[in-house]
Amino acid sequence: MQHQLLKSRLKSLWKTTSNYILIDLGYDFYIAKLPTKDQLNHVLERRPCFVNSHFLSVQKWVPNFIANKETITNTTIWIHLPTEFYDGVIFKKMGNVIGKLLKIDVCTYTTTSGYYARLCVEVSLTKPLKSSIQINNHSQ
Template identity: 40%
Template structure:
């Protein structure tokens, strides 16, 4: 009697399900077209944004209109004017004609020419105008009445300081000059005669001491 090992039978292998159908393959041309259209639309939107008319908000417009109506004017009292003007009342305004000089050079030349008893303070106003700020009446009198002054051969305009002086709007209407009378006979070196000559030229300010005393021709 033969002994046999029973034969082992494997279970049947399950059949896998059918794979799903792949989705439609993407169309690269369609994507590029969509991307191009988006970029074009962005450009159009940007152009429209740049070309649009800018409108000021109403609140800003109202503020500007109110500002123009009110004019934002600050009114000074007489006490404030006196306080503001007092430090400048002895000052003079100058301008060099025909030549533009640096601030340091002009200040040095004026100090050498005038030889004042106080330090010279020179302030640039623009348009070739300067303020010489003074604190001594003697200094102001010397500058105004003991010239005609020249700086490196150029005439120096001098006028008393005035409030609200605007260099750009300033116009020259008068200036102080020396009038020479060459070969005037000495018999006419008379105060009354010289005053009459001066009055014919303008408002007489001063007669040269040597001329009035007949010390020099």
């Protein structure tokens, strides 16, 4: 994504009231220097977020960060579930069993799409991914 487009989208998403600095570190890493502690806390509270349907991981700066040596330990995945599980409580439980539920697809949540349900889940790349989940007598 182009640097200025990303900066513009983040400003809108984060609802920052003043300009901030966005520095491209390469390897798809950026530093966002926000002008106030309040804005920094606001951005950190709103994580994780999506920009143009792409997951954006936001975290506080850590000393000695080197972009080309950084190891990614988490990623996001979209899970498709059969329509018989159209229930918000079940979605949340299933998503959190697999990893950390980040988002329920808008069409799924509003039940405007009936083919399958979609959940976005953050999973660890350092642990084996669950291949199935047992819900009563159903295995998914």
